[in-house]
Amino acid sequence: MSSEKANDVFISILSFLLIFGIFRILPCHKEETNKPKMVEKDENEKEDEKQEDEKSGFFHAVKDFIHDVGEKIEEVVGFGKPTADVAAVHISSINVDKADLVLDLVIKNPNPVPIPLIDINYSIESGERKLVSGLIPDAGTIHSHGEETIQVPVTLAYADIKNTYHDIQPGSILPYRVMVDLIFDVPILGRLTLPMEKTGEIPIPYKPDVNVEKIQFERFSTEETVAILHMKIENKNDFDLNVNALEYEVWLGDVNIGGAELPKSATIEKGGINFIDIPVTFRPKDFGSAVWDMIRGRGTGYTIKGNVDVDTPFGAMKLPISKVGGTTKFKKKKDCDGDDDNKDK
Ligand SMILES: *[C@@H]1O[C@H](CO)[C@@H](O)[C@H](O)[C@H]1NC(C)=O
Numbered sequence: 001m002s003s004e005k006a007n008d009v010f011i012s013i014l015s016f017l018l019i020f021g022i023f024r025i026l027p028c029h030k031e032e033t034n035k036p037k038m039v040e041k042d043e044n045e046k047e048d049e050k051q052e053d054e055k056s057g058f059f060h061a062v063k064d065f066i067h068d069v070g071e072k073i074e075e076v077v078g079f080g081k082p083t084a085d086v087a088a089v090h091i092s093s094i095n096v097d098k099a100d101l102v103l104d105l106v107i108k109n110p111n112p113v114p115i116p117l118i119d120i121n122y123s124i125e126s127g128e129r130k131l132v133s134g135l136i137p138d139a140g141t142i143h144s145h146g147e148e149t150i151q152v153p154v155t156l157a158y159a160d161i162k163n164t165y166h167d168i169q170p171g172s173i174l175p176y177r178v179m180v181d182l183i184f185d186v187p188i189l190g191r192l193t194l195p196m197e198k199t200g201e202i203p204i205p206y207k208p209d210v211n212v213e214k215i216q217f218e219r220f221s222t223e224e225t226v227a228i229l230h231m232k233i234e235n236k237n238d239f240d241l242n243v244n245a246l247e248y249e250v251w252l253g254d255v256n257i258g259g260a261e262l263p264k265s266a267t268i269e270k271g272g273i274n275f276i277d278i279p280v281t282f283r284p285k286d287f288g289s290a291v292w293d294m295i296r297g298r299g300t301g302y303t304i305k306g307n308v309d310v311d312t313p314f315g316a317m318k319l320p321i322s323k324v325g326g327t328t329k330f331k332k333k334k335d336c337d338g339d340d341d342n343k344d345k
Contacts, residue, residue: 086198171206235268248306
């Protein structure tokens with residue numbers, strides 16, 4: 001009986017030891033593996049046992065690294081998000097039909113690995129009006145530790161803009177906002193969109209108005225006649241035009257009497273008027289009676305067509321000039337001595 005009881009007690013003690021032992025062994029073991037790390041840690045950190053566990057060991061570090069990669073990567077490997085800016089918007093060419101713009105996008109990649117740029121999508125707005133938008137796929141790769149300027153060509157077609165927005169006046173200057181989204185594929189971080197924008201102004205150029213006030217004959221013969229066309233030119237733009245040259249062809253009635261390319265320096269202020277004298281040399285005997293009738297003052301119709309090369313605050317432009325079926329006075333030089341009323345206007 002007593003041996004049976006002793007046996008029970010023994011089993012109980014054994015069980016106790018066994019169970020207690022298992023619970024003791026585990027924390028003991030854990031404590032030992034943690035020991036080297038614990039040494040470095042202060043009181044505060046000890047409190048957060050859970051976090052301690054996460055951070056201990058290589059695999060935890062990797063897990064941490066992957067979970068919290070956005071920040072970790074920057075600290076640990078020197079990884080960072082690329083940065084970008086619309087550094088400049090150039091007007092590469094502009095005329096009454098369209099403006100070709102080039103956006104200079106400066107992109108910096110601080111990372112030790114190249115970053116593929118997936119898409120560039122952009123839009124240009126003026127107020128609430130969308131002027132143009134587009135997307136450039138596979139725009140290239142930004143080198144590691146690199147800075148690159150990507151040039152994005154954008155064309156503003158004025159006909160489209162004027163057809164869409166009737167309130168946009170030719171000759172006016174539009175404020176604009178360029179918005180660009182760069183979509184990168186950054187290793188580990190994944191797809192990243194970098195938005196940026198820049199504002200500026202773009203003109204909607206308008207062709208100058210021209211009228212020939214009078215045609216004056218400098219030298220007159222059937223072999224060679226030199227006539228000066230006193231052309232009134234009106235700048236219908238909200239910006240100054242500095243005329244450098246003009247190209248023109250002239251018709252009397254419907255006879256083309258020739259034309260020329262003429263270097264000419266003149267400034268026509270915004271909304272202003274200027275007078276430019278343009279010479280034409282022709283042989284009246286080559287032409288029929290219509291020209292003679294014109295010269296004798298019996299006909300009046302003239303046509304002038306051409307271009308003016310101008311500098312503007314927005315760059316150089318070639319603007320068309322044309323006047324079809326205009327009427328004018330014909331004068332001999334002797335009639336006009338002292339008649340310089342509009343030369344310096
Ligand atoms: C880029 O495309 C997306 C999707 O079409 C659009 O939501 C976003 O506004 C575009 N960004 C720009 C700058 O046009």
